[in-house]
Amino acid sequence: MKSRELDFRGIGAALKEHLCLKKQSHLLAKGDSLEVIKKIPDNSISLILTDPPYHATKKKNIYGDTLFAKDKEYLDWMAEYAKEWRRILKPNGSLFCYCDSSMSARLEVLFSEEFNILSHVVWTKPNAPGFDGWKGKMKKENLRQWYGHSERIIFAEPAIEGNLHRSPFGQYLREMRKKSGLSGHQLTELTGAYGKVNHGGAVSNWEAGRNTPSREQYDKICSAIIGTGKVDSMLPYEDVIRPFIMDGSKEFTDVWNFESVRPYKGKHPAEKPIDMLKHAIEATSYADDIVLDCFGGSGSTAVAAHALNRKSITIEIEPEWVESIVTRLCALDSAEGTVSSEDSLETIELKQEALF
Template identity: 70%
Template sequence: MSTRAQDFEQINIALSDRIRASAPNGILAEGDSLELLRKIPSNTISLILTDPPYHSTKKHNIYGDTQFQEDEHYLEWIETYSSEWHRLLRPNGSIFCFCDSSMSARLEILFSRRFNVLSHIVWTKPNEPGFDGWKGKMKKEALRQWYPHSERIIFAEPAVEGNLFRSTFAQFLRDMRQAAGLSLKELTAMIGAYGKVNHGGAVSNWEAGRNTPSREQYEKVCSAILETGKVKYMPPYEDVIRVFSVNASKEFTDIWTFPSVRPYKGKHPAEKPLAMLEHAIEATTYPGDIVLDCFAGSGSTALAALNLGRRTISIEVDQKWVKAIATRLEVESIKRNGKEYSYQPQENGMSTFVHQLDLFSGVK
């Protein structure tokens, strides 16, 4: 399997004619996201963190939010994206997709065709002191349903048929074990992972997709399979086990409490808080992983990924926001590192910043 750096370079080449800003670990491309997604090589993305138009909110200041007259047309559009997202993700990758509460149930069913939906996250937005927002101003007596003070985030992993829980790792382990000519009991005995009742032990559970091995257990599995001489290579832990790392000091439930972004000059109408995006990225990726946002908006996902030492691919169709993202990343990088940029005109009249050194440090 190729490295993250090799994958990033292949993506850079694939999108080269649409790149408007680039750096050793960040790409900003302009254009229709579906068209550009189809250019990206398969199984190269570790995390998709994206915020497509909600459709149900019908905001004219958000590109695409009023594009569809019927719900079904919107769902068909997302279905097309879902197919591409599944193709692009590494087998151990993850996806976060923001959506409106009124569409989330139907979107979750749509996602379940290709993904294992792991969590239906509710993002609730506490008001900061002195900032009541619409919740404080509206007339409660006029409500005919509960006030929608939250947004939803579908969190999922790629699914594969062939085992109880449609786990990609389960299918991979079964394929490798069978290629090595080992039975469940034989592999279990070789790594010392017998259960009290289940004679297939931990291996049986892993192949059903019930759970996954620790790094130490996986290394034992690799050693046992390679010892047979019938399998020449076993990929590293980071390439087969989906990342998920939280602790008690951070949000670890499916209720996320992050204040929304307060108004400021130049704010994107659907901008998400940087702290929430960093939380999602840190919990579900390794340093150096590639994070994709194909509805980049203000570029917050890119900035969050770069802050954490990840690589980032941003795609945006609205030229206004393409320019805003480029400027934001430039300003943030110079603020941190004092590095210089040079602007070069493009044939289509756009300008691009080309980093002369590093954008952010920390990505290997």
């Protein structure tokens, strides 16, 4: 989609001074992600999939995890991210934010100022014996509460002002329908979008944000509204409908069963499994969409996005992990034979300028 390519180029230009890697489908920026994302243009990101410091775990080998003395300091910091995430996400974009179970409730309330919270996903980490950390080693008789063996993922969409569903698409449809001069009943008649109860129309549900139309239904909406002669054009389906692509062969509930990444030399302490990241990206974005990870770590989000033909923007603050991500992403292109001499030269120059 041309609009995604234009957005990607615009982001690359905006982040130029921070870039360590600039390739056809990848941008890697080094720096404090809260400052970096302030330079990203409005409504240019389709999906944010990110894993910030948990604060509650207090791991010294994870940058930022011990930075805050009080919970409020951490929550204030995350509130700044939420505002920026809302600004840079497209109206039909999605957010996945990993967090510790002890902080998830407070983060949900915080995020609800800017987002509609759609799901609270529980990642169970059903690891094999020997790879299950303290779960297998600890003395269960010493427990004084249920052992926290899960991590949480808050899944959300941008919200508009108002109550209940606060749907950007609902607002857009209502504005276009009124501009066309059609009533909700008339649009229902023209599209044949009747509900199953009392022959009611689906248009009112769409405008209220309770659900969204299929591609076929949206095509009928566009034809009806443009057909009045009062509206010249409607946004493409990919720019207005939040994707959620699912079937019964995948993890379709809010309980996810993906094993943790097993230890290996050079593993990031908070590394997430590629299969889980691909699952999230595939369900909630379209091909060529732009996926942002503000806490790049191992670079796995970019790798997963690459495998699904999405563009990626990764931000990482620690030089050793920046260098690791550069190596990992360049290896992807080398394996596929897609590295041009110009691309390689630009990457080397950026790495020399920004890495150290």
